[in-house]
Amino acid sequence: MTSSTAGQGQGTLAEQAYRSISERLVTLRIRPGEPLNDEKIAAELGFGRTPVREALKRLEHERLIVSYPRRGTFATEVQIADLGHISEVRQELEPLAAALAAERADDSQREELSRLLTQLAQTPDAGEDLIRLDMTLHRAIYAATRNPYLEDTLVRYDNLATRIWCLFIDRLPGLAGHVHEHGPLLRAVIDRDADKASALAAGHVEGFEAAIRAVI
Missing domain, CATH: 1.20.120.530 (GntR ligand-binding domain-like)
Structure with a gap:
C-alpha cells in the first residue's frame, strides 16, 4: 500500500495480516458484530500474535473493528x-x-x-x-x-x-x-x-x- 506499511520483516507480516483480515471484514465473511480473537486469527493465518495485533490496531483506526475494555474486539456494524x-x-x-x-x-x-x-x-x-x-x-x-x-x-x-x-x-x-x-x-x-x-x-x-x- 504505502511505504510506511510495505517495509521488511515484521512490517511485511503486519501488512499481510491486515490485508487478510481486512478482506474478510469488508466482504462480510467476518459478520458485523462478530467477535475477533487475535490468538485464533494468528493461528488461522499462520502468523504470530504481534503482526495480527498491529493489523487489528490499524483496522480499528479504519472503523472496521471496535474494541471494548473487558469485552473484547468485534467487527463493527454496517451503518447504513x-x-x-x-x-x-x-x-x-x-x-x-x-x-x-x-x-x-x-x-x-x-x-x-x-x-x-x-x-x-x-x-x-x-x-x-x-x-x-x-x-x-x-x-x-x-x-x-x-x-x-x-x-x-x-x-x-x-x-x-x-x-x-x-x-x-x-x-x-x-x-x-x-x-x-x-x-x-x-x-x-x-x-x-x-x-x-x-x-x-x-x-x-x-x-x-x-x-x-x-x-x-
Whole structure:
C-alpha cells in the first residue's frame, strides 16, 4: 500500500495480516458484530500474535473493528446511515484520484491496469471473485495517483462502501454492471485522459449510492 506499511520483516507480516483480515471484514465473511480473537486469527493465518495485533490496531483506526475494555474486539456494524457521509467524501476524492492516476501512472502501473482490464473482461458476472476484483481495480487506481495519503484515505472509504454493498448484494441486481463500469475508467486512465477518467469515476460513485438507496 504505502511505504510506511510495505517495509521488511515484521512490517511485511503486519501488512499481510491486515490485508487478510481486512478482506474478510469488508466482504462480510467476518459478520458485523462478530467477535475477533487475535490468538485464533494468528493461528488461522499462520502468523504470530504481534503482526495480527498491529493489523487489528490499524483496522480499528479504519472503523472496521471496535474494541471494548473487558469485552473484547468485534467487527463493527454496517451503518447504513453513514452512506451519505461516505459518498460525500468519495464524490470528491474518487474523481481526483482517477484524474491523477491518468496523469501520473508510470509504465509498470499502466501495464498492471491493462492486465486488470483484460481480467475484468474474463471474470464471471457474479460471485466473490467479482467483488475482490472490484476492490483490486480501485486499489490499482489509488496506487497510480502516487499520493500515499490520498491512497490510504480512499482505501479506507472504499472498504466502508464495499461493506454496505456486500450487505445488500443479494438485493442488488446490477452487481456485474457496476463492476464492469470500471472498463472505460481503466481505459481512460491508461490513455492518460484525465478529464474522462474523472467524469467516469464521479458517475461510478453516484451510481453506487443510487443503487443502494433504491433497495433500502
